[in-house]
Amino acid sequence: MCNTLKSLFLTALLVIASWASANDDTASGIVKYNEGAFHEARSLFLAQSENGDAYATFWLGVTQWETGERFEAGDTFFRAAEMGDPWAMYMLVPRDGNPCRYLGWPCDEAWKAKALAGWEALAEQGNAKAQFAITKVSQPWWEYIPFYRLFRYHELLETGMDQNTYGAYQKYMRKFGNRTQYDFDYIHRAAGKGRASFMAAIGYSKHPSIKGQELAWLQKSLDTGFPDTAKSLCIDYKLGWEDFPVDLEKAFYYSVVYEVLNKGRDECKVFTQESVTDEYGLIVSDSEGKSIKRDLISEERQQALRKEAKAYAETLTPNLFLDETTIELFVY
Incomplete structure (x- = not known):
């Protein structure tokens, strides 16, 4: 038990250190990835990975997956996980749909607890992506308390909005009901922050307030360069x-x-x-x-x-x- 706690504590320290090292070149690589310029992104991530950047190493694995280097991606995620990146740790947790078995990645169920410890360390610093990840892969105690649960969803959604955390929009908006006015107001706010999928959601919503503007909203979404x-x-x-x-x-x-x-x-x-x-x-x-x-x-x-x-x-x-x-x- 003591060894497990010690391991999780060291994981949390590694995570904080690895995120502190994230730099502008890694951020530029993520921009290039989203532009579909995967080979340019790969070069940026590889350079930072060789400098010991765990977060860049995780994104290198993501890019390798996208460019067809799928066996290599598993080894890269393993390296990033050992460097302290919780997102890479979660890639190595065996679960339905992920490539652990059919690609022979070095997966282990133990990575899940380490990933959660890493995300919890980041969440304590106010990181919205980490907060979202925790609620996706586990069920915090507050999810069992109906009224407080809605308060927490609202709070996490606000944090996600502030930090432009894409996954939080989809997950937490659904908690308030599908296409309620409350939900629709948040969709408008997300669209106002430049989120193309929510501009499109408004266009397809059939909400009375946008009648006659459907195609205009879809065009706004397309004008952001969103292929979908x-x-x-x-x-x-x-x-x-x-x-x-x-x-x-x-x-x-x-x-x-x-x-x-x-x-x-x-x-x-x-x-x-x-x-x-x-x-x-x-x-x-x-x-x-x-x-x-x-x-x-x-x-x-x-x-x-x-x-x-x-x-x-x-x-x-x-x-x-x-x-x-x-x-x-x-x-x-």
Whole structure:
């Protein structure tokens, strides 16, 4: 027991020391990561990691995961964990969905207690991300007390707002009910702080106060360089629904914007041709047995839309809006 407490105490000291060493180059690396410039980010993180920066080493592992160096990422997280980074420690906790088993990372359940000790040390210093992490991976005593629980959620949400902690917005807003006025007011505040996903949430909210402004809010979100909004608009116009009648030209336009912002890593596929069918619904073939196609969007129109979409997208700086609390590996 004494050895365990001593280990957790030393972990907390390591965490505080490692976060104190975080510097501008590491912060610049996170900006580059969110721009999708992963190789530039990797270089910045690697340089700081070699200088003993645990936080940069954690982000190096995150970037390796994104660029396909997934076996190496596990070793990097292990190195960052030993240097005292609690986020890296949590990456090495075996749990559903994370890569511990299928990639053979050096995982151990013991890292969870050490990660919590590290986050608690940071939370005592007012770190909102650490406060959020604690409530995500454990259940503090106050969550069992109904009225006090809401007070604490409100308090943590305010702290998260002040520090622009992305994960806290999603988690704590849901505690107050879905699309209540209380919830909607916070969404507005988050949008006012430049959070693209919440600008989009307002656009899709159907709240009476924004009637007629839906597309304007979605455009604001897209203007931040947030790729997910371009993908959403592409899907909306491709499939169609209540407020978005099917419009393949608009869908194609937003698919190009998404491709540019996402640097070609993903796509929103829009079919620009369809097979010709006869009166019985059977596909018509030519003399060589190939199905006859007709254009849904002509080649000439596609070129014009692509040129227009690229010109717009290239005026934007991509922003994935990710931090420790919202990266794929932490959300698992």
